[in-house]
Amino acid sequence: MSIETAAREARYSFFAKMAKQRRCQTIFLAHHADDLVETFLINLFRGAGLTGLAAMREVSMRRIEDVNLTIVRPLLGVWRDEIDSYVRQHRLKFREDASNKNLAPLRNRFRRRVIPYLEKTLGRKIRPSILRAATIAAEEEAWIESMAKHPDAKNQRLSVEKLRSLPTALQRRFIMAWLREQSIADIGFDVIERVRSLLDPKIAKINLPRDRHARRRGGRIFVE
Structure with missing residues (x-):
């Protein structure tokens, strides 16, 4: 198991523990459009099917240990630079994760190397197109799930x-x-x-x- 996967599992385990203690079944996460694009590309290169390509959704269900959580991601349609602009405009305090500059994690390499390289090679911005593809995949996956229960x-x-x-x-x-x-x-x-x-x-x-x-x-x- 990679460090990134272990960290993600630890986070969700913590969320489940807190949800159980506080009798809460819904959590809100701050993933944004750039996160969605990166996840789509990473899963695509791993050979994922439609389920993997639609892995990050605005609303999803996840069972962690004995807790059923509803996960809401309200910022999936908002780009990181839009969030940064809002933070500057309203002079909000924030903390930057130092590990974001580390190229060892696969996601950071996609963010800082792969996506810029693809945009330079193709001569255009690819993020909006990938976001559209991910959105279509999520909508179709939700429909297939409802039909295939x-x-x-x-x-x-x-x-x-x-x-x-x-x-x-x-x-x-x-x-x-x-x-x-x-x-x-x-x-x-x-x-x-x-x-x-x-x-x-x-x-x-x-x-x-x-x-x-x-x-x-x-x-x-x-x-x-």
Whole structure:
């Protein structure tokens, strides 16, 4: 696990702890349009599908440990330079994260090297176009999610027979939703494909992140 991923998981764990203590189910985050563009590009180069490209939304749900959080990002349509201009105009005090200048984190390299290089090479600003693509992806992903809900995703055990009857794309979406219900961390394409491999009669057990496992027994798939 990268330092960035570990830090993100620690932040969300803290949010969940505070939400539980204060009996609050909604948190507001300050991600802005530049963050959305960077996330879209990073996930694109990682080979993400529509779900990954639409990962950052204005309103989303996330289950962390035993807490269901509604995450709201009201500034996704606002650019960083607009925020900086507002701060200067109103003389607001703020703190700059010193790590933003460090090129070791992948996001910082995209922000300071990759995106400027692409804009120089193409001879135009690419951020607005990528923001539009990310917005379209998020809207389409939300619609697909609403159409592809499967009631068994909340069950602790998956039916192998039912899973096999679904098209591959729906299998992946169903497995992803099910893994989230089981509080599995770091769910990516490789993890989902490992679970799909349990549909093969020759495979009975696979590894999941953080020393957890999925096993097939008696026509059911479950996490242990």
